[in-house]
Amino acid sequence: MPTIVQPEIPTDPLPAGLYIVATPIGNLGDVTLRAIETLARCDAVACEDTRVAGKFLKHLGITKPLWRYDDHVDAKTRDAIVSSLADKAVALISDAGTPLVSDPGYRLARAARDAGRSMTTVPGACAAIAGLTLSGLPSDRFLFAGFLPVKDKARRDLLEELSPVDTSLIFYETGPRLMKSLAAIDEVLPGREIAVAREITKLHEECRRGMGAGLMAHFDAHPPKGEIVLMVGPPPEEACQADPDDLLREALKTMKISQAAAYVAKATGLDRKQLYARAMELKE
Structure with missing residues (x-):
């Protein structure tokens, strides 16, 4: 088997601007060479959780200033980051996957674009897409709707709003809320296949597809943990x-x-x- 030669990572600084960098969603081996290069050459990293980002960068052997940017930062902090983009290269990462996908980075990216700052995307893993590829559900068209609402009525209202959509639906969900979401989907969207993907790219990766009642029976006996990609197939043709x-x-x-x-x-x-x-x- 031929030896794979790892390319040498440049060390010269990046041009100023915002770099939207996707990180692995589980398996650290999924980080791209371009992501590593960008993180190694940037001036600072804006991240949701500095502890999570610090561990990830340490794994890569990279040390950079970490700027917290999550749902709780105020407009003043966002404006300060945007201002810094005039002469600094700032990488924006999420805790896992692609920033801006159900992620607070959206507001920062929009503010940077409105301010005329340079922006570059460094694509990579995305849990929604990875889950869809595992599900076996139709993937020629799909609608990503982020996290389902926590409250029962709001969850039901959203599902009813999406019921006429003739595509696969993709949601993010958490383990403790999965059973309520499965029950709501089974009631509001009867007759539609459902797929549940969890631990994507990790050792215990799992994707189960079936009808609501069967999935509820399984996960009632085997309560899931962590974040989940929850998918619903399109309505039966007739x-x-x-x-x-x-x-x-x-x-x-x-x-x-x-x-x-x-x-x-x-x-x-x-x-x-x-x-x-x-x-x-x-x-x-």
């Missing part, structure tokens, strides 16, 4: 015209017979008892 056998077979992958019959009945309007009998036949 629920009333969909082949009930196909729907039952898919539902039976993750549900008991009674659950599968009830789920398909809700999605198609067909008789639950007849669907139960057919599910028994398919299971045999």
Whole structure:
């Protein structure tokens, strides 16, 4: 096997401006050479959490001034960073993944653009895209909607607003809130496949796809931790015209017979008892 020669990283300073640098979402091996070069050559790093950023830079053998930039910084701090871009190269990173994607860096990038500062993107990992590639859901069109609301009514209202959208939907979620979100999706968007991706790029990477009831049963028995990419497939082309056998077979992958019959009945309007009998036949 040929030896891979690592390119020498330049040490000369970068031109002044804002550099939006994506970092790994789990596996540190996913950092790009260009990200390493940018972080090594910049004057300072704006970050959500200086402790997280400090550990990451230490892993790369890089030492830089760290400027905290999170949801709680005020306009005065943001303006000071924007002003510094006139003669300094500042790298903007998030705790993991691509800055600005459900991330406070949006306001800084917008302010820098409005002030006419130079801006450069250094792309890399993004949890939403990585999750979609694992899910097996349609990926030709999708809508990313960030974190689902915490409150039940707001969560339901958002899902109802998105229900007519004929694409895969991508959300970010946390382990403690997953069950409530799965229940809401199952109620508001019946008949749609759901995928849950967690620990992406890490040792215990997992992506489960199925119907709401089956996923809720699994995660009730195996409570997840950390941040999650929660995805919902597009609506069935015509629920009333969909082949009930196909729907039952898919539902039976993750549900008991009674659950599968009830789920398909809700999605198609067909008789639950007849669907139960057919599910028994398919299971045999």
